Amino acid sequence: MSDRHQETCSIARLFTWLFKLVIAFIALSVLWVLLYAVVPPPFTITMAMDEHSITKDWEPLSNISPNLVRAAIGAEDGKFCTHNGFDTEAIEKAMRRNAQGGRIRGGSTISQQTAKNAFLWQGGGYFRKGLEAWFTFLIENIWGKHRIMEVYLNLAETGIGTYGAEAGAQRYFNKSAADLTPTEAARIAAALPLPKRRSVVNPTGFVRRYGNSIAKRIGVVKRDGLDGCIYT
Known part of the structure; x- marks a missing residue:
């Protein structure tokens, strides 16, 4: 057998192996998403890497105040009910801001x-972002908006070692997530980007102003039907 033929066979075996690996990844990731469509994620990589003791308490979306759902939409994603998982306009704006330097947005x-939150780890990198795009595509097409919001509000880090709306509501306000007022929901939403650094109970400065702004947006989200995919 010539060296050229051996090289061709080696390349063919490599491509065959890579093809099988890709097919296996696709199959396993789809099965994983299908499982979480009906079963609450029991744990996440973020939780596993958290150095603090974990507090979490899964609640169906029906047991979470609409104020918090609307606060999340108003603060994080006003087009949640209309996009396909990706807000191209927001991505383009973020890219332009980042190109100017300063804090990465x-x-x-x-x-x-x-x-x-459900399938990957925190931090950046193109590889993780690529996986994030794939899983976003899957949950948008398999779960739908209602389940996405339910999982989001149950897995989001709401404080040091605290995960989910219910655990956050109990920690900060000694009440169920179902009973959060607009102000309380807005304060939790205001802290979500940096839950370890931002105070929920006694916010000051930017966090307080941001929380007040989110509280006002809750009414706008309801008035304009921006939550129509959740509450019809």
């Missing part, structure tokens, strides 16, 4: 954040 939707 993202253009992630709630769907993208949910994909990251």
Whole structure:
């Protein structure tokens, strides 16, 4: 057998192996998303990497105040009910801002954040962002908006070692997530991007102003039907 023929066979075997690997990844990821469509994610990579003790308490979306749902939409993703998982306009704006230097800003939707929280890890990198896009595509087409919001509000880090709306509501306000007022919901939403650094109970400065702004947006989200995919 010539060296050229051996090289051709080696390349063919490599492509065959890569093809099988891609097919296996697609199959396993689809099965994983299908499982989480009906079963609450029991744990996440973010939780596993958290150095603090974990507090979480899964609740169906029907047991979470609409105020918090609307606060999340108003603060994080006003086009949640109309986009396909990706807000191209927000991504383009973030890219332009980042090109100017300064603090890096993202253009992630709630769907993208949910994909990251449920299946991946925190931090950047093109590889992780590529996986995030794939899982975002899957949950948008398999779960739908209602399930995406439910998983998002149950997995989002709401404080040090605290995950989900119910655990956050109990920690900060000693009440169920179902009973959150617009102000309380807005304060939790205001802290979501940096839950370890932003105060929910006694916010000051920017966090307080941002929370007040979100509280006003809750009414706008309801008035303009921006939550129509959740509440019809």
